[in-house]
Each structure stands twice: as structure tokens, then as C-alpha cells.
Amino acid sequence: MVLPILPLIDDLASWATKKAYASLVGQVLLDGSSLNKDEIVQFAKEEEVPLVALSLPNAKFSDDEIIAFLNNGVSSLFIASQDAKIVGHLTEELNVPKNRIVVEENNLFYNQFLVKQKFSQDKIVSIKALTKDLLIKEVIAEVRTDRPDGLFATLVVDQHERCLGLVYSSKESVAKAIDLGRGVYYSRSRNEIWVKGETSGNGQRLLQISTDCDSDALKFIVEQENVGFCHLETMSCFGEFKHGLVGLESLLKQRLQDAPKESYTRRLFNDSALLDAKIKEEAEELTEARGKQEISWEAADLFYFALAKLVANNVSLKDVENNLNMKHLKITRRKGDAKPKFVEQAKPEKETPTGPIHLHVVNASDKEGIMKALSRPIQKTSEIMHLVNPIIENVRDRGDSALLEYTEKFDGVKLSTPVLNAPFPEEYFEGLTEEMKDALDLSIENVRKFHAAQLPKEILEVETQPGVLCSRFPRPIEKVGLYIPGGTAILPSTALMLGVPAQVAQCKEIIFASPPRKSDGKVSPEVVYVAEKVGASKIVLAGGAQAVAAMAYGTESIPKVDKVMGPGNQFVTAAKMYVQNDTQALCSIDMPAGPSEVLVIADEDADADFVASDLLSQAEHGIDSQVILVGIKLSGKKIQEIQDAVHNQAMQLPRVDIVRKCIAHSTIILCDGYEEALEMSNKYAPEHLILQIANANDYVRLVDNAGSVFVGAYTPESCGDYSSGTNHTLPTYGYARQYSGANTATFQKFITAQNITPEGLENIGRAVMCVAKKEGLDGHRNAVKIRMSKLGLIPKDFQ
């Protein structure tokens, strides 16, 4: 409730001199008969008074002017009883809501908008007559107390209406608070008036006083200064406030003062073009967001940059809230249509790009050029994580329903279940030819042979000392989730590259995941064929980060796996990185296996057509793939031959558009010798390395970093992709420095064991005790000492 006194403003100059205390009431009545139209609008718009009513004289203002008052912050129209006839006109013709019209009845104005309160004529006091003493008298007359000590419970809130604490006021303290315009209360422990902050420095500017509905409690709205309201130095007596928008505003205000020069926030404050661009970017991302998590994520980003703009321009959240309040009072609203430039328009037909498909050429001595050539065309981790995090969290928290939503959003397929269980229905094999089965069978057998050969033949056992037998034995990882890409191309070859070693390693449960086809919501029959051959129990019909999350955390219909494997685009790779770092997921991954890449080393004698075909075979994987040719002493003529071959072959490919984009960030690097070329390759650490050079085999010894090597002119990388036997799931982004490609061990873990005899204990026991003593771990030492002592290998009092 507001206080029953209603200051009548009939003169703006008097208001200006008295507003320091008059505004504590939180409401005013503008006198329409004394003020002109501009004064009314200016006051309602600019003065921060929560309730601005207007006494509307008959026939002084036009309809448009009345609407302008209500649209600019006037909350209610007070009409004298003799003018009541205009109410019909206001409600019917001007559409003024009934609850915003207050007609005088028996000397009472009964306001029902925003507050429910009766104002009697005698409580409407001209601003000229409103003195501090009168105000104090009115406030004290209004509040009651049933406490024996005569104090009033007083709720203290900040300007955002957040509760700071509960205190007590006496009549005297209220009078002093109004007089000083500060937070002044009555201290029950000290039994005296308490001017908040007088000793602590944590004072308060008083903004408004009101009472509750039955006038037995006061509310002080204050602006808290310094550390906070509580004596424990928190903002409120109930602890700190949650960060939220208000918290972010104060943090940004602080940053405006102290952010270091090189910080991002400082850059935002100093570069208004950057800040505006970020606001546009975030606004666009919010328009594209779907689902609670993603929308809240994007909205939070937008609010952050919007708040940075407010702070940079000295506009407060309170100003924004005042503006919202004013808009809430508007009675005519904008139609709400968006400006034409934001309305989706028919997109102009994309022009087919033309021009030669050629690689850039850079000399090995050009350091800057080389740095650029060897950097991958990938989005920043933070940006990609930003997109992937909400997807993972949603699937983790909401399981199948979130998974189905993302499949609809990203793959354009509405499914009723996200999983296909073995035995796979006949209809899923439709379209599979005998020729295809034979091709897959041959590839499966070669991959099986190569991977079976990697199984350890026997348990590794080493007697490190007489009586100390150490051993190591493999065990399959029980449940594996195998991701088979299916965005721009269906890859049954990946299904067999992952499924066969999983079967060879004897994993107990093999689950496939692959994005469903848009046409019928199924996965390709070739993938289903491989799934059946390797004994997969399920095919998750989903792709991207959501499929990875479903397998890593499990859903209602998908069991949680122990390890997620397989290649994929940046979303898939980022999701794998996320889950492997989340201890809640308890899930490992094979490696970061992202967009395909190849580095070909060729000399002058290399066949230009072979070289071009190898480059293009990986360039066609995706626009984020990258191919590099390292040429050794290539003549200008050879370079031209290769460029021509790239262009001519590319133009014949159905995926020429993808190739064109990939080649745009691909390079020919010119070196002077074989060793320099291999150094360059080791630096890049390519997923695939092809050696099209004389005596290629002799150079394999110089390869330090690569996923897989293809040696000699007749070893195209495609053979490794499908049928030779090596695995095509390989580390990209330069991770060949530290990761191996998929192999049988990827599907296993290795357990060590040891068996020590008394003789063995005698041989190593003293060493164990010595080091344990140094580490201060006597329990460790005792485990040896007690045994050795019982065996009589050390004296009873051995120290």
C-alpha cells in the first residue's frame, strides 16, 4: 500500500524544491487544471515516481492528449464527480480500461489500478503546502502497532524490491528517516535510534516509505551503500543475492572501473562496433534456439551484451525497468510487426560459383604463409562447445524426448522411438545388393584379419626379480557405443571399421548410432547389414552431439556405454570431448576424429592425376576438411599440371561444391628436399599421409606424427578407407601427435597382476619399506614389514 497522503502537483517549481522528501510517498496527483500538456507528459516520463495520477478537468485536453498522458506514464485518471459523464467517452471511444478511471464519490477517490486505495479529499495536499513535518505527521498517524514496546516492524528492501532485512522503527526514528532521507531505525539491542551506516559506513539512501495492507508494518525502499545491509557484510541479512541480472549489472559496473586493458570486457566497453555486432549475433542465435536449455543459454548471452551496452552508456537496469513500467501503462500499442528487413524474405537463388578450383601455393621459407597453411579450418572450441553443451545437457536430463526433438530439428525426421533393436527387421535391409554384400564382406574380412592379428597371443609375464612375477592381460571394454557419421555421406565403411575390432576384442554389447535418413527415417541397409554381421544389439537412430550424449549417459531406451568411439563432424567430436571430461558420465572416448584431412608428399616424378585424385578423395568429405600437398622441388610446369588435374577431376565430381570450399583453405607447400618435406608433415601431423615419391618406403622411418601412412604411387588412401585392412578411424586436428588410430586395443583395457613369493618379498621388500618411509606412509611400510618379520626375513625390532 502507498501512504494515504497524495501530493497534488499544481506547480512544477514547488515540486522541484520539495521532491527530496515528497517523493518518499511514492505517488502524486498531477493537477490537470493547472499544468499544461507538455508539463504533464514531461513529469510522467521523467520523474521517477511509481504512481502518477492525473486529475482530468472536463474539456481541457483533446482525446490525443489524454491518450498521450496514459501512454507516457500516467497510471490513473481522477475525475471530479461533476465530470463523471465523460467516463463513457473515455472507455468506449478511447478504449481506456475501466480500472484506470477513478471517479470521485462522496469526496473519495477509490483507486483500483496498481494499488487499491481510497483517497479522501482532505488527504490530497497541494505540493506548496506539503512540509516535512506534515509528511512525518501523516506517516506516523497511519501506522499502528500491537507490540508492547510500541515499535513498528519494518521491512527493508532495495530498489529492485529485494529484501535486505527486517528491522524495527519508532515514531522518532521514522521522523528522523524522513528528515534525513536516510535509512534510520530503532535498535532494540542498544535501545536507541539507529542511523544505519553511521559506524559501519554501510548507509542507505531512503527512496520510499509504504505500509502493508493493514498498516501494521512499514516498508522502506532504500539504495544500499557499500558492502551491504547485514552486519556480517553480506548484501542482505539472509545472505548474498543470487547473481542474476542485478548482480551482473553491478559486476559490469565494477569492470567498467577496473577491467584490465587486455580483457574482453574492456574491449567491449571500448569498441562499440564490436559490442553492437555481438548483440546482433546473440539476438540471431536466440531466434534460432530451441528448447528450454538452449533458449535460456542464448537469452543469457544476449542479456549479457545488452547489459554491457547499458553500463557503457550509463543506463541502469532501473531505467530499463522504468521504461518497461511505462510501456505496461500504454493503452495503444504498436501493431507489433517487425521492420521489413527482419522479416524472412525469399532467399535469392544462390549463384553457382565458377572459377578454377586451385590450391594456394606457398614456399616453405614463408613462415607466416606456412603457419596459415598448416592451421585447420575449424571453429573455436569455445564457440562449438557453446552450441554443443546445451544439447548434451538436455539429452542427459531429458533422455529420449530430448533426443527425438534434436533429431527432428537437425535431421528433419520425426521419429516415435530413437532406437532400433536387434534382430533388425527385414524391411531395413531393402535395397542391399549382392555386389554390395560381397564388397562389405571382403572389407570386413580384411579388417578382421588385421585386427585379430593385433590380439596379444599370450599373457605378458615377466619375472622382474626371482619370486616377483608381473603380468598383463587384456579384457574387452564391456559396452561400446560406435558413432557412424551420416550427415553429408552415409558411411557403412565406418560401421565396419568400428564394429569389426569391437567384435574381435569381444566387447559384450555393441551399440551403433547414426543419423536417420530424411526420406524415411531409417539408416542405410548397408549400415544395418554391418550391424548384424558384427552382432550389434541396437542402432540408435540419431546423430551429432545428441547421439553421443545418449550413449554416454544412457536414456530410457538406450543403455549407457563405457566408451564412445567413432569419427564425426565438429559437433560429434566436441560432444565426445565433453563426455570424456564429465566424471558423471564415466565414459571414455577413442580420440578426436573430426573432419578428414590428407597430406600428400610428391616429387617431380609423381603422377599429377594420382596426386590430384588423392587430394580430392579427402576434400570431398566436407567443407571443413583440409588437404595439403607438400611438393619437393616441383617445377612450375608440374605445379600447373597438378592444379589442372585438381580442377578437371573436381569438376566431374558430384560433390564439387563441397570440394570447392575445401580447396579454398588448402595449400601446396613447396620444399627443397625430402627431409624438409617430412619435417613439414610431422609438424602438421596429418590424419593421412601419402608418399608419392621415389623410394617411398625408405622415408617411412622419418614419419613421427601421422594417423596412417600410404606408401607409394599405387597406394591410394581410399583403399585404407574401405578394404585393405587398416582402420580408417584416425586422429585429426593434429592429434596424431599423441593418439593412435582405432585398433583392437582401443576396444580393450589392460589389467596388470603380480604374484610375489617369500623369496620375491625378500628381494624387493626393503626397497618398498625404504621409499614408503620417505613418503611418510607407514601403513604401506607395515604391510611389508609385518610379513617379512613373520617370515624371519628382518629382525622383530626392524626400524
Ligand SMILES: NC(=O)c1ccc[n+]([C@@H]2O[C@H](COP(=O)([O-])OP(=O)(O)OC[C@H]3O[C@@H](n4cnc5c(N)ncnc54)[C@H](O)[C@@H]3O)[C@@H](O)[C@H]2O)c1
Ligand atoms: N577422422 C576420421 O577418422 C573420419 C572418418 C570418417 C569420417 N570423418 C569425418 O566425419 C565427418 C562426418 O560429418 P557429417 O556432418 O557428414 O556427419 P555427422 O554424422 O558427423 O554429423 C551429422 C550430425 O551433425 C549434427 N548437426 C548438423 N548441424 C548441426 C548444428 N548446426 N548444430 C548441432 N548439430 C548439428 C546433426 O545432428 C547431424 O545428425 C566428416 O567431416 C568426415 O570427414 C572422419
Ligand SMILES: N[C@H](CO)Cc1c[nH]c[nH+]1
Ligand atoms: N577418409 C575417412 C576418414 O577420414 C573415412 C572414409 C569413409 N568413407 C570414405 N572415407
Ligand SMILES: [Zn+2]
Ligand atoms: Zn575418406
